[in-house]
Amino acid sequence: MKLATLKDGSRDGALIVVSRxxxxxxSAQFIAATMQAALDDWANCEPQLQALAAELxxxxxxxxxxxxxxxxxxxxxxxxxxxxxxxxxNHGRLMEKxxxxxxxxxxxTIPLMYQGGSDDFxxxxxxxxxxxxxxxxxxxxxxxxxxxxxxxxxxPEDAASHIKLIVQINDWSLRGFGPREMKTGFGxxxxxxxSSFAPVAVTPDELGAAWRxxxxxxxxxxxxxxxxxxxxxxxxxxxxxxxLIAHAAKTRRLRAGTIIGSGxxxxxxxxxxxACISERRVIELLDKGATKTSFMKFGDVVRMEVFxxxxxxxxxxxxxxVSQA
Numbered sequence: 588m589k590l591a592t593l594k595d596g597s598r599d600g601a602l603i604v605v606s607r608x609x610x611x612x613x614s615a616q617f618i619a620a621t622m623q624a625a626l627d628d629w630a631n632c633e634p635q636l637q638a639l640a641a642e643l644x645x646x647x648x649x650x651x652x653x654x655x656x657x658x659x660x661x662x663x664x665x666x667x668x669x670x671x672x673x674x675x676x677n678h679g680r681l682m683e684k685x686x687x688x689x690x691x692x693x694x695x696t697i698p699l700m701y702q703g704g705s706d707d708f709x710x711x712x713x714x715x716x717x718x719x720x721x722x723x724x725x726x727x728x729x730x731x732x733x734x735x736x737x738x739x740x741x742x743p744e745d746a747a748s749h750i751k752l753i754v755q756i757n758d759w760s761l762r763g764f765g766p767r768e769m770k771t772g773f774g775x776x777x778x779x780x781x782s783s784f785a786p787v788a789v790t791p792d793e794l795g796a797a798w799r800x801x802x803x804x805x806x807x808x809x810x811x812x813x814x815x816x817x818x819x820x821x822x823x824x825x826x827x828x829x830x831l832i833a834h835a836a837k838t839r840r841l842r843a844g845t846i847i848g849s850g851x852x853x854x855x856x857x858x859x860x861x862a863c864i865s866e867r868r869v870i871e872l873l874d875k876g877a878t879k880t881s882f883m884k885f886g887d888v889v890r891m892e893v894f895x896x897x898x899x900x901x902x903x904x905x906x907x908x909v910s911q912a
Contacts, residue, residue: 588640589787590615590752591659592622594710599623600660604640604648605787609903612654613643622663622788626843629735629751637790656903661708661784662754663733663844669705669782670835671729671758671848672698674826678853681869688769698826698834701774703758705846709783711905715759716912717780717885723762724883724909728807728862728891730821731756731848732828733788737841746832747801749841753794755785755807755893755902756848762865762882785891786903797895801827805901807852809862810890811883816867817860819852885911 589607592600593614602615602622618635619625625632642648673679676695683690691699709715717724733752741749764778797804803821810816826834831847852862861867868878883889892904 588637588790589793590622590625590636590662590789591654591787592662592664594658594660598664600664603659604636604643605654606640606643607793607899609654609656609787609900611643611648611651613639613648613651615639623666623844626733626735626751629843633751656786656906657712659786660710662752662788663784663846664708664710666705666708666844666846667842668845669703669848670700670831670845671703671850672700672826672831672834673850674698674824674831675850675853676825677823677855678851678863678866681853681866684869684873687766695825698831699850700831700834703775703779704781707781709781709907711784711786711903711907713783713907715781715783715907715909717761717909718912720882720884721763723760723765724887725760725762725864726809726811726862726883726889726891727758727760727851728809728817728819729756729758729849729851730754730803730807731846732832734832734841734845734847735843737832737836737845739836739838739840741833741836741841743801743827743829743833746829746836749832750791750801750828752788753791753798753803754788754846755891755905757783757889757891757905757907758848758851759783760863760865783905783907785893785905789902793901795896801829803893805893805895806859807862808892808894809860811864812888815860817862819854819859819862821849821852823854824849883909885909
């Protein structure tokens with residue numbers, strides 16, 4: 588099942604069901620007004636939404652309309668909580684070099700995670716405003732999951748049952764603020780503006796065999812200004828989403844609608860490219876002694892898309908242009 592949030596002038600938008608091929612959609616207002624409302628009552632809403640999705644995919648849904656990615660907001664335009672991990676240790680090690688940081692204690696046994704801003708997420712085709720190019724504008728491709736209510740002390744084994752939706756994210760970063768904020772020990776704030784989301788959120792069954800072990804075994808394809816940038820695979824997560832959820836819930840409950848991010852998708856094989864500019868710059872520094880690639884300029888466009896085993900777009904594409912605020 589694929590779900591999206593139609594822009595309707597309100598802050599939370601209107602819940603719609605989207606066809607598997609991303610060509611048709613139908614209102615789900617009679618089931619739940621918003622994505623958050625559906626997550627708050629998932630046990631009751633999910634079977635009704637699945638039935639509506641089956642009708643839509645069979646071409647039998649009444650009042651179906653053409654789906655347009657430009658007409659939707661982020662699946663959750665605002666969320667109660669956004670917890671972003673750093674589950675790809677290859678990326679983490681490279682970033683240590685980038686920021687000239689000492690090795691993190693327990694790096695390989697305890698996931699890194701910070702709590703980001705969740706009050707203002709961006710749609711997949713929204714123009715993204717930034718104050719200055721001097722802040723070091725960078726994209727970051729990653730995967731994420733949305734959970735229902737998770738109890739405090741949830742184990743990784745139990746966490747699997749709490750994953751209701753899977754999303755694909757561009758977790759924008761402003762690299763100019765990163766080094767200072769990391770050294771304070773308080774974590775990111777100005778370095779992390781609003782994140783963007785692919786048009787649809789999908790239930791785990793939509794991934795088929797590509798969803799296993801709490802990981803997405805698919806490449807994330809990234810283009811920058813129309814040129815290939817990378818296609819790292821989500822299978823190399825050192826910490827699964829199950830482990831990330833358990834880490835987040837160790838000392839607190841997670842309420843329905845909490846989003847857990849994987850952090851930048853990163854693979855040890857450098858031939859697959861990267862999911863962010865900063866990682867490429869570090870590799871250039873390590874391999875060639877100097878960085879060659881600059882950060883984004885106003886007018887630049889980034890596109891991110893994930894395809895299933897049959898070559899079909901899974902979440903729809905993030906396709907965004909950066910501009911001056």
